[in-house]
Amino acid sequence: MTLLKAAIIGGGNIADTNHIPALKQLSEQVEIVAICGRDTGKARALADKHGIANAFDNTTEMYRQCAPDLVVICTPNNLHYPQAMEAMDHNCHVFCEKPPAISAQNARDMASRAAQKGLTLAYNFQLRQTSEWALLTRCQTDGLLGETYHIKAQFLRRRGIPGWGYFTDKTMQGGGALMDLGVHVLDLALCALGYPMPDHVLGNTYDFIGKAGGKGLLGNWNPQKFDVEDAAMAYLSFPNKASIMLSASFALNTQADKDRNLEIFGSKGGVKLFPFTLHTEVAGELADIQFPYLEEADIQLKNTAAFLDACQGKPSNVCTAEQGAILQEIVERIYSASS
Template identity: 70%
Template structure:
């Protein structure tokens, strides 16, 4: 019998195309017992599509009837916090979509409750599972980079404001490009610094293109209801004088349609992450070393396995509740700085 009885909360495309297929690939460990959505029809349709036996619009009713011990949360950002607290209170491990929450205080509260209950809380930052990132971590561990002192972390879209869903709704999402895209590369950059927190944060956000309206590569959007940033930039400085430059945009007047990358600079070597290039010296000469034979992997499946490993008490690369709280502390500080505050 599988060790985990899994319930899915949220009936949208992330559950449909990412989480449910990955969980089904782990059928030796997992049985998906229910789907819950605020829209009963949506929950039933998703359950039927994937041959999941039960569908609910009320989460408490689902817990009583199906007794899951692991919950995957795929809702809009606003509901990460209440559904995570509810699941933890019912004694379930929680695998939550990114970003962790709307605020650092919510993320901290979730992490503390998971610790109090002796349960695992993890977040779905799949870029940790790319072969390129795993290789970077090995290069770091082997000393090939020396002391890392600066990182450029970009997730830029030229015209990629989503024309559907809640992505431009501040109440539901908490923010725009930083919350949806920037958190992915910020997670990696903070990992490279062992998830230490910066002591200075300067951030700016913009909405020029979002407020102007138009049609982009992800459909048209309504400028009258555009409430979030279409671009967010930040400079993070750490106590040891290391630094991160973070840029995240839904829309930016640049050349390429999408630029998602990290550039990592160390005292002995540097790395461009995608595609992976190691900038170093060999036999006294400058060298750029490429790795053309890295495996192609299903990063959602690998991240799901990493979460299941954590739940089973095994070593894991999953983003933890504590890391999620630290990440949201930085995001809060960027928004505070952009609004004229002092950040951290």
């Protein structure tokens, strides 16, 4: 098998701790040939740390010298679109961090370019690779849930406004808690319904805590420079009457420091995803069935492997370009409904 050549764009923590280690574990399929970052010194240091030959501070030289087959984009949200489009113009497959972009039109254009060029464009929604998600899909396939008609999806932090990076900068990120956290559980909820487009979207966003400042559990933030939402709530209704209730927060006056979960309601059974519990009937009696022996998966490794499978035309459950475009349109509609 010919090794695929991979380049990393963005030399921050997500590249260092997630993408590079996963790619290196898949060394029989892919070789990392370059890292490109804004700061050559930092890019060179990260490349040296991981034994990667080349480091650049501009993509033009990276493409000219290294001619990668695929690119992994680990940069702020506003750079996803131009960097993905440039990569596809160089005939590279693209594995992009979430969210797809900062606008629905950008995400749609990215999907169109991938289709035109016959390239794989995929997004890094790793929760698809959990053992709990795999079990849910088996329960659906086996008919244990019947018809899924409502999903409650939430990713909440009590005081989890990041005190670093660009997470509170709307120009760079396009939004706050919805863009950073909510998209993870929204992706799963849409997957559970077959990734439909809603016909009705209601939503509200809030910034009370972010604007006021206070105790931070992920570092302190500057409330004067906080211009995204600290919480977003939405209700999505679909043509077949299925529905999703979505909640996401960086900061919310709630009990748990972190609450990430899905509850799936079907005509025959229901599921709470983390920890996995099946709510059903057995022998005519109500039953809650738990699965204590589920293995903890390396979800980044599995998602990277799924992306490589997609690049080679193999079956894959990685988030596709078309799904990313649908998700981004829904996110935009939530923001529009809240304005």
